[in-house]
Amino acid sequence: MSHALLDDLRDESEELDRLVAPLEPDRWAAPTPAPRWTIAHQIAHLAWTDAAALLAVTAPEAFAAHTAEAAKAPDTFVDQGAEEGAAGPPHELLARWREGRERLQHALRAAPPGARFPWYGPPMSAGSMATARLMETWAHGQDVADALGAVREPTARLRHVAWIGVRARDYAYAVRGLTPPAGPFRVELTAPDGTELWTYGPEDAGQRVTGPALDFCLLVTQRAHRDDVAVRAEGAEADRWLDIAQAFAGPAGPGRAAKGASQ
Template sequence: MSIVDGVVADLTAQSAELDDLVSTLDDEAWSRPTPAPGWTIAHQIAHLAWTDEVAALAATDPDAFGALASAALENATGFVDDAAAAGAACSPAQILADWRRGRAALADALRAVPDGEKIPWFGPPMSAASMATARLMETWAHGLDVADALDVHPEPTDRIRAVVHIGVRTRDFAYIVNGLTPPAAAFRYEITAPSGDVWTWGPDDAADVVRGPAVDFCQLVTQRRALADLDLEIIGDQARQWSGIAQAFAGPPGAGRAPSTGQEVR
């Protein structure tokens, strides 16, 4: 199995897990608010449906995607919310059908991208493997919002290694998007997978170390939990600074989530 096939398979499985969570909900439950301000469960799934559809367009028709992206970026701070709101106005059955169709088209499109070819996006162009990884990250993060709204706790799997990978790779982006200069020295990451394996990045002798469970790390970098609520060991001044701005998703700095203790987000 190629790298692309492997990540697409994980994306498909992650999407199916979330599909199982929402497909049996009644229409009233789709209107339940999630931790994202102003977003219901319908908004969350509509957002995934729209983004998967647009990613498939980018992989198959770059010119059409370019026109869509240009129009969207005229409303750079609002087009994501606007698209989610438009999708959420549809019936739950329609939202679910659109998402299923879009994610299937995306999987086919990503598998067909020639080796070495980049897919245009709202940020830097990406390889098919990177696009699949980014979609898996978003599916996991928005799925967590849905699970929180329903007060359920899906069993984590090692598929979240892709989310950890993006969290590590976007360290410098988090600094830049906050108007800060990234540290010159690499961090050490020692992340414990749901299976018990330990995933590592960075030099053994790094002065700055981030250590802890993969789920907690993923919640940090997707800004789904405040650092105060996570079981992460952060060693070093630079790592502590990064932990307050960590952001695996594109766009302007996220507001993060307030700690359950009521303290302000760092």
């Protein structure tokens, strides 16, 4: 695994850290777009998942026991972890998140080539684990930014989020009980710098998705409604995918409501 990927994960975490570190304790209780989740819940969830990833990398047998407990409450264990983590003082939560993500960094950098680790779905390589953590950090960071009214500058790190979004296409169908399309799609995304094009899939694919990388990442992490992004589909199946796309594991989420939907 390229250590540049872990550098990107570190940088993504540090960017979010700079958003929350200066907050007064009462601001950690500000609501985010995720129902019933405050800023503290968002950071607690990241800390909880980092701890789970560290357990998977360093103690697979203990992680197996952890997943057995999680299986007893599949619909609530993620929220429960966030609730418990958000209950304490913000400065303790911030310190725990920082320590956990640093320990995970060291563990992933030390992982032997080709190693695979257990997870809630199929086993993951160190690279896939790092990419998934970056995607989650960016997505939950967007929730925090929205809660604070902050505008984050998109970076080339979005390439990792976009990659997961493309790779998770069939999962988005399967988690809804739908049959995935047989052939690959062509995805063309304009990078944040406006000069580079990130491409996935064969050029001659009949189904195409195009648009800004930021908008695509907001869509596949369900941080924006399709009506509010400049992502376009060519072909019926590509159009259908954009309605259900999700880059994260777990049940199909409801996604964000369109802006002005309640007006």
